[in-house]
Amino acid sequence: MSGLKIKDLKVGYGRNEVIHGLDLEVAPGEKVALLGANGAGKSTVLKTISGLLTPTEGTISFSDNEIGGVNPSALVDMGVIQVPEGRRVFPGLNVEDNLKVANYGKSPEFLEEGLETVYKKFPILQERRKQAAGLLSGGQQQMLSLSRAIIAKPKLLLIDEMSLGLAPLLVKEFYEQLGDLFSEDVTLLLVEQNAGLALKYCSRFYVLRNGDLVLQSDSKEYVDNPTALQSAYLGVDA
């Protein structure tokens, strides 16, 4: 098992190249953060890993399997699960159906198991299980979105900007719970803008700016002083 390996990845939308040759690795079981200001291309990287976008150049592999340009459903089968940016719950479906979708194509026992786990961790989801997901608050939708990922039993977990649009206290709580929600051996690539929180949870990080990798380091170097990342993020010196 050799984790996630990205080599010289280039991705574009039409003629617009957005990622200009990225090298990135996450060892099995490691928790790594992908940081950067918005527009840096972080979501694009996750979308490409999940098969929603096809690389124009470069390779992506997980557990020694080439996964660049593969059909998204095949990736889910492999255990590559994404918690997308903005939660992306299905607003017209109720909470329970949203959770059921996460078990699509898998055996019903996993669903039973998964629902039990999820409802224990997030009792409010059980309370609201027949409510339309579109009516939930932002925080509850994030719970729902994370729960979908729990049910899907990820081997490689990709989380895209969990902090987006959520109150800071709530985000902190989610981060603290992450270890509780997913097993220790899950390989995690976490996309975040909020460096402080991400660094507390991940052991290593990369910083993207305008589609280029500008910095990579161990978290402990910056975890007490995330402001020092400012020039990496913004490209302007303090």
Next chain:
Amino acid sequence: MSNNAEIQENALQRAGIPLPKFLKKNHYFGFLGILLVYLLAGTYSEYSQTIMNTIIFAIIGASLIVVFGMAGQLTLGHTIFVAAGVFLSANITTVWSRGLETEIPIAFGVAFLLGLLIGFPSLRVNELYLALATFAVAFVGVQVLFEWKQFSGGGSGKPVGKLELFGYEFSRGPTLVRIALVLMLITFWIVGNYQDGRTGRAWNALRTSETAARAAGLPVAWLKILCFAIGGGLAAIGGVLYAHTLRFAIPENYGVSLSIIVVLALIIGGKHRLMGAVLGAAFVKWLPELSRDVQEYEGLIYGGTLIILTLIAPDGLVGMFEWLGDRIKNAIPSNKDEIVGSTSVSASALPLESTFLAPLSSSEPKGNLIVRDAAVAFGGVKAVDGVSFEIPAGGVTGLIGSNGAGKTTLFNAITGHVKGATGQFILDGTEISQKPIHTRALAGVGRTFQNLNLHDDLNVLEHALLGLDRNIGYGRIAESFRLPWVLREERKAHYLAAELLDHMDLLEYWDEKVEDLPYGLQKRVDVVRALAANPSILLLDEPAAGLPTAEALEMMKKVQEYATHISAGVLIIEHNVELVADVSDRILVLDAGKTIADGTPEEVTRNEQVIAAYLGT
């Protein structure tokens, strides 16, 4: 005046841009073709029915180019206009005993009005609904005709009277063919004039990106209704001819099936070119001639051809020929390099002082934008939460903020591209709150788009001409007949556009289809389109996205030069903080829908709150 004319002509010549003329190469070929058939009309009289049908369908095809090829409205009820022409003709010739001199104007007029009516739904629904709505119109139209016995003669139909013009009667046969050819010439000429004029450009723009068309200040709603009216009127002329060919008008013939055939024919031929209308008509009318069997298999052949063409050649037969032609042309070395060389000479001349750009300079700074309590909520989430600021005229302001901060929403609230925005927006003293996009554009709001929204099928020069549309001074009727002042205005616009392209270093690409350009140049075309409208304030939506910072800075420099020249203000949204800090006089920072900083770049990039918002600390 003639001195000016010389300078003007030289400018266009340098760039290799042909002058807008009364007639083009295509016109000559077309005229020759029509002349040929005209002269031969007498000889192959056994084919005159087929030739007539081809001509009629070509006319209908041309009218459909207006609605579908140019404006992009997929209408499956077009034959209702043909039917109107047919039955009006039948009634006028029998009941009123009048001839073509009455039939044609009345058919055109009635169909025009009918088109205005039918065009209405196109404003409220997307193209898909429209297709089905017009399908329903065609179907039910036939039923209504059936029931309206007085007008249509019911199921048995109505005979068509004599073919005459101002009392002078013609026999059918070759004469009718010749009359038809003349009408075809006129119709094609009119449609061609639209294609070369501002209305054609506007229709093409609204087809390829309605949003961008509105932002350029084009009256999209009216253009949509108008295309149905004009297309309908021209189709009715085809109907009049059809009536005289068939000599009998039966409601049953003008239903859904004919509507579909007409669309099929145009798509098979190629929906953007008049030649496509001819090829399509020929395909549909000559194929059955080849053998009696073909008639039985019409649906299979047309349907099958359509399916295959949709899959492999969406531009129809014409598209295939053009593609072949391009391949042959590319194989032949061209002397394009010479022209490029000469434009590099022109780049050293100062375009901003040119005959056309100079008058645009203004000492009155424009672009004073006041925003008061702007708020936008999407389903409970306050994307913009009570933002107020004032941008002084003539400066460059940056608007930054982390993801989800609301800057794009605020931007779209200013341009009118987001619904449900509350608050006050005032530009140079004019209130633009709650106004539709194109009204704001006409008031002086210019913008670019993050995803460009360029117009496929239009070249770079045409994009610039789009921005200039509001200053081009001729009406649609003059355009139909390419009256002298149309040419004058077109030339003026071409010069201005050329100078603008020159300033943004796009002149050598004037003839390129935008989808063929590299991304960086595409972005510049987007900017040129906005600048051409002479905005009071230019809103740039992530101008640096996807560009290396150096290239983005270069482009921004040019934009700034021009903006200074016309004294317009500039507002930039950007993620690239480095770039914004470099070009802006002042930066506004948003976070969670509210303003958290407002000051000079130095102040803002050192502001702790701003850094915290970005880094989340």
Next chain:
Amino acid sequence: MVDYIQIAWQGLVSGFAYALIGLALVMVYKTARILNFAAGTMAGISGFLAHWWAAEQDIPFGLAILFALIMTGAGTYVVERLTVRPLVKLGDFLPIVIMTLGVEEFLANVSLLWWGGTARRYRVPGDIDRINWLIGDFRLNAWHLVVAITTFVTLSIVGYIINQTELGLGMKAFAEDQDAAKLMGIKESTVSIWTWVLSALVGGVTGIVFAPVLFLQQDYMNIIFIKGFVAAILGGFLSLSGGVAGGLLLGELEAFTIKWAPREFAAALPVVIVFIVLLIRPHGLFTREKGHERV
């Protein structure tokens, strides 16, 4: 009084046809955002096949229906794979819509060649369509009852598939958010194929069961297709149940209009309704307005 009930029942029976076709159209629209112009002709061919096999080829009625539906499903599968899938990648719906026009012309010709243009009436088992019961002054045609039952059964089956199966869940999710659905492991091609086939089968059932009500002739389902479209518009085009309700409403409106209005008006009724709805509530009578324009 009985008169009213008779008319209302008549309206309901036609309404069933509109509701079913409306359902078929909305199904495809929700998932793929396109309109299948060949739906009417496809439904017509299904109807022809079933009745022709039963009446002229001496195949037992039930079997004939089964064969017809199987052929419909298989044919749709082929069309979807060969023509729709390659075009989906283009991202523009217009070529697909145009392509369905081509399919419509193609199939209409096939139908014409096979069965000719003359209208006909095939006999149904036991001549049920000729049986009329009298309940007081109210005349109930036996076949109309069959239509009603078939409609309920079909709607129930579709409802079950959409709401109680995993496939249906996938289809619903896909219709709401394509990308998020893909991230859940839902395959676009599976959803697409099943949507089309299901839609075609609903159309097929409608064509088969309504053939004895209308005359079997070359394009007999076209008018139903138009009205099914009106039904879908009434329902806002994004709501399956809205489409069904729209169909029933249209049936009733039509029945009462024919009774009291001049004939020209009754013929134009569908179009008038379409225009009115489009002008005042383009998002349908039964759905709430959603959405804001994004650049």
